Amino acid sequence: MKINKLPVVFFEVEILDAKTKDKLCFLDKYCNCFLVFHVFVSDPQWYPARQSIRLDPKGKSLKDEDVLQHLPVGTTATFYFRDLGAQISWVTVFLTEYAGPLLIYLMFYFRVPFIYAPKYDFTTSKHWVVHLACMCHSFHYVKRLLETLFVHRFSHGTMPLRNIFKNCTYYWGFAAWMAYYINHPLYTPPTYGEQQIRLALTVFLFCQIGNFSIHIALRNLRPPGSKTRKIPYPTKNPFTWIFLLVSCPNYTYELGSWLGFTLMTQCLPVAAFTLVGFIQMTVWAKGKHRSYLKEFRDYPTLRSPILPFIL
């Protein structure tokens, strides 16, 4: 907790409910050397992560790091409280939404009973591309799980609880839909055979390494425990040179990986998943690009959000 060495000034602080404007609590001698607080109530249901304290009922939430004296308030400060609803940590959500596809795909790969006709139970596909696809898919999600545990540094600790149901439905649903067809006894291998599969695998692996490189580069921008934001730049790793052209190359590489997987399996549900993912990632990339431009005056102008020069 950073405490600035300022002369001690006392504030009067009142906290009102953002919707009803009821006075929730009043502090008559609040010291400026404290950071923005959370309302501590005896009921553990109202944990800090679900409290949004803000200066304006419809405004942005203040951060934990904000110091009272640096906020645009007089010696009597009024804050508004909003309940963000039940929260769940990002790590929990990521682990759940990624473990699902990993296990679900394997269930279809090993042809667990009640999915396909009984005569196929516990058999394996006769096409080698199906084994390759299983390895790639599993590798992808294992990589994601390990990155969640050891690589990513999250700015927000939590997200609303209902997100986990939404996200898991998306990931698990699509994984089941894809896996059903790829591992189906009547699966048709790619039209151009080994050439197509080899190209697809190259693209896939290239983009997996690229995606990982970007995650490492982004992690190294941020010292442990901090929540600082900096402009990412290319490093010695050639896979990061794409930063010259793109703000969110992690999404670019992710798209590439799934395009590779689509080509490898020649399966329409995979193409659909790639498309939906691309649309979502473009929305995120555009948002991130916009916030980079807003936050940094000297942000490189050559960069596009997700596709070089295009999008």
Add this chain to the structure above:
Amino acid sequence: MASGEEDGTVEEKETNNKKRTKGAIATAWLTFYNIAMTAGWLVLAVAMVRYYLQKGTHKGLYRNIARTLKFFQTFALLEVGHCAIGIVRTSVIVTGVQVCSRIFMVWFVTNSIRQIQNEESVILFVVVWTITEITRYSFYTFNLLNHLPYFIKWARYNMFIVMYPLGVIGELLTIHASLPYVRRSGMYSLRLPNKYNVSFDYYYFLIIVMLSYIPCKHSTHNKTSTCMLPFPHWGCHVSGV
């Protein structure tokens, strides 16, 4: 001759004039559109009454009005465009889902499965749609002309209480009646193996469509209609919204 400041006001006036003309054109078009649609559905209503009075039965009634119904219901796709370009203040997605589910009922169920066209449930939902659409389009027309008769306003906000459940029943019964024919013919379906490694069974798709009507049981017919599902889906076209 004009100073910088005067230039500014001249430009402002020009853009204001442009906005006003655009607004006038939009209003004129929407008025024409809503009058045309009211007329269309009225024609449909009259045709149905005449047929029933002449023949005394509903059999063959659908075939008789099919072309008119298909034309005016398909024309309603324009309403998605109206929302998209902003001349109507409704969400594109909401309107899109509503119009799409109507198009689906007309073209992909009733039109393509001939054996169910004489079902009573078809007449039920067509009658419900006709009443609702006449109310809705005349409401919009009168609104645009700034002269809204009370009974139209009353109808728009109250008839749905009866119309909506009747419409849902008509549509659900129709889809249900079509199931055996869909299963037997395998229409609109794609089987394995194929080079895209995907399959589609229209029979199960229809069952899912029927199930998706359920969450909308509680939605209310007003501007803030809330449905239990957080995404657009079938059955979410509250009659007359």
